[in-house]
Amino acid sequence: MTGEPRIGDVFGEMLRDAYAVHTGIGPRPLVGGRLPRPVIEIIERDDGLINGAPAAHYLDGPQDWQPYDHRAVDRARGATLDIGVGGGRIALLLQERGVPVTGLDTSVGALRVCRHRGVRDLVLGTVDEHAADGRRYDTFLLLGNNLGLIEGRHRAAAFLAALAAMAAPGAQVIAHGTDPYGTKDPVHTGYHELNRRRGRLGGQLRLRLRYRELGTEWFDYLVCTAEELAGLVRDTAWRLTDVDDRDAPYYLATLRLAG
Amino acid sequence: MTGEPRIGDVFGEMLRDAYAVHTGIGPRPLVGGRLPRPVIEIIERDDGLINGAPAAHYLDGPQDWQPYDHRAVDRARGATLDIGVGGGRIALLLQERGVPVTGLDTSVGALRVCRHRGVRDLVLGTVDEHAADGRRYDTFLLLGNNLGLIEGRHRAAAFLAALAAMAAPGAQVIAHGTDPYGTKDPVHTGYHELNRRRGRLGGQLRLRLRYRELGTEWFDYLVCTAEELAGLVRDTAWRLTDVDDRDAPYYLATLRLAG
Numbered sequence A, B: 001m002t003g004e005p006r007i008g009d010v011f012g013e014m015l016r017d018a019y020a021v022h023t024g025i026g027p028r029p030l031v032g033g034r035l036p037r038p039v040i041e042i043i044e045r046d047d048g049l050i051n052g053a054p055a056a057h058y059l060d061g062p063q064d065w066q067p068y069d070h071r072a073v074d075r076a077r078g079a080t081l082d083i084g085v086g087g088g089r090i091a092l093l094l095q096e097r098g099v100p101v102t103g104l105d106t107s108v109g110a111l112r113v114c115r116h117r118g119v120r121d122l123v124l125g126t127v128d129e130h131a132a133d134g135r136r137y138d139t140f141l142l143l144g145n146n147l148g149l150i151e152g153r154h155r156a157a158a159f160l161a162a163l164a165a166m167a168a169p170g171a172q173v174i175a176h177g178t179d180p181y182g183t184k185d186p187v188h189t190g191y192h193e194l195n196r197r198r199g200r201l202g203g204q205l206r207l208r209l210r211y212r213e214l215g216t217e218w219f220d221y222l223v224c225t226a227e228e229l230a231g232l233v234r235d236t237a238w239r240l241t242d243v244d245d246r247d248a249p250y251y252l253a254t255l256r257l258a259g
Helices: A010-023 A055-059 A067-075 A089-096 A108-117 A127-131 A146-150 A153-165 A186-197 A226-233 B010-023 B055-059 B067-075 B089-096 B108-117 B127-131 B146-150 B153-165 B186-197 B226-233
Strands: A040-045 A050-054 A080-083 A101-105 A122-124 A137-142 A167-178 A204-211 A219-222 A238-244 A250-257 B040-045 B050-054 B080-083 B101-105 B122-124 B137-142 B167-178 B204-211 B219-222 B238-244 B250-257
Touching: A010 A055, A010 A108, A010 A204, A040 B050, A050 A055, A050 B040, A067 A089, A067 A167, A067 A250, A080 A089, A089 A101, A101 A108, A108 A122, A127 A153, A137 A146, A146 A153, A146 A167, A146 A219, A153 A167, A153 A226, A153 A238, A167 A226, A226 A238, A226 A250, B010 B055, B010 B108, B010 B204, B050 B055, B067 B089, B067 B167, B067 B250, B080 B089, B089 B101, B101 B108, B108 B122, B127 B153, B137 B146, B146 B153, B146 B167, B146 B219, B153 B167, B153 B226, B153 B238, B167 B226, B226 B238, B226 B250
Parallel strands: A080 A101, A080 A137, A101 A122, A137 A167, B080 B101, B080 B137, B101 B122, B137 B167
Antiparallel strands: A040 A050, A040 A204, A167 A250, A204 A219, A238 A250, B040 B050, B040 B204, B167 B250, B204 B219, B238 B250
């Protein structure tokens, strides 16, 4: 056998199990049918790198967040679209503050967890699919490193066009990114070099997620500097108006509708 | 690219990082060069199943062990070979108690961690390689589920013969196993069925370990019942004299030299 996973809702299955562990309700993963097994998100990169990380942080309350998450949430105003709503941690705080928030995700399982936790307005789909729904937003949130969803040079323009199509006048994007180039680890610097040789941005990761017997298809996820982002935003409807890098290498980029 | 790992000392690299986290000394894995990244062991099965688990337990002190580990250690007497010594947790307690213990492992990195933690007698190699060294033992320990090292029908006989070649008169094997058949999870019951159809024992797992850019070759690891073990021990130099299943589905099997 090849060891290849079956394609499925990796993120949703993982989040369902993490939520069962978090609440103590429902079947929880066990080792040998007896000892609890922590829920681990596994991310493979196409050069063979693999990393696991506990999934519990998707359900963390604000007291466990990083400082940039708090600053990002404080910037949300008006009708807000939380893109990649995940376990709903950001949307729940916005709701509590009375900010009208919609959670968007491509994972049915993630939306089920959000619903159960009390997120009221949820949409299944990509930004392109949701753009066809005719709704308008004042704030678009790309948190949890989800600036990565712009994928790379080609996809960035279409992604930002979909947001522009849903944008109310004066709308903003608040995106969490990471500068990938601070490392000296040859596993990473070698990958950045390889990427450039194949005509990609250095931090344009080709990834898939795995959880138990399931995997996603391989997809691009962009880790880029604020300077690279500025280049990608040029010639779109958006302008990069602010970069908050107080927690470097992590940063919050603010885009505003041009003109 | 294929996403295939490079073959290397997966366990040793993982343990080195887990030990750095444990002690707070030396370079520790980080996310984005800044936030600590927990060390996760990743195990792939050849049907595409993948699981991650925190590696910290390899360094746990006795206060964090499962009860069967304590009962196993209490049975060690005389010159003891800890097979798959790993991070040395078992060997360290035996040393403290004055039991003469030798740690055997195929991972150079694991032996380095053991050495640093104070395990005095360490051997690099397989049981077959060590059998050629002419040393004799009264107790062989296969803890941390390492009964699995007997792999399956074919390898079990050769593995037990290697132990017999190193056995002092009256020697014993204390092995920790798990009954794999209590589960109703189709991911596992289907795999057991598939295994039987290809002429293997139900719980004869085909696995590889991965850590960062490294992977092992695919190898067999046997999870079997005490009854299946009894069948594998028949026609060897050993007799299955005791099964302690107080923590079922986990059990401790004791083998003694026949005759």
